Amino acid sequence: MKTRWAYAETVLLRLITERGRPSVKLGASEEVAGISLAGPTGTGDTYMILEAKGASSSSRLRNEDGREQTVKP
Numbered sequence: 001m002k003t004r005w006a007y008a009e010t011v012l013l014r015l016i017t018e019r020g021r022p023s024v025k026l027g028a029s030e031e032v033a034g035i036s037l038a039g040p041t042g043t044g045d046t047y048m049i050l051e052a053k054g055a056s057s058s059s060r061l062r063n064e065d066g067r068e069q070t071v072k073p
Contacts, residue, residue, distance in 0.1 A: 017041060039064065 015024035025036045032053040039046025049060045062068040 010027055010029040013024075013026040014022045016022050019041055021038065021041055023038045023040075025038075027034055032051060034049060034051035034053075036047055036049045043064050045062060045066070046064045047060075047062050049058075051058050051060075057073060059071045060068065061070075
């Protein structure tokens with residue numbers, strides 16, 4: 001998954017499957033907050049990311065076949 005919150009003082013919560021796959025990541029800092037949801041075991045590039053950074057927000061969806069869509073208000 002392509003989620004990277006590389007900010008100082010970031011709090012990150014990961015929920016993992018019974019096989020240890022991080023399926024849900026919830027992160028927050030003073031600069032950015034977001035959540036990512038990964039596809040099931042057996043997928044490597046299926047995910048959804050919701051992010052609020054500063055005064056802007058975005059939603060990024062990606063399928064295993066590489067199709068991606070980003071929505072910004």
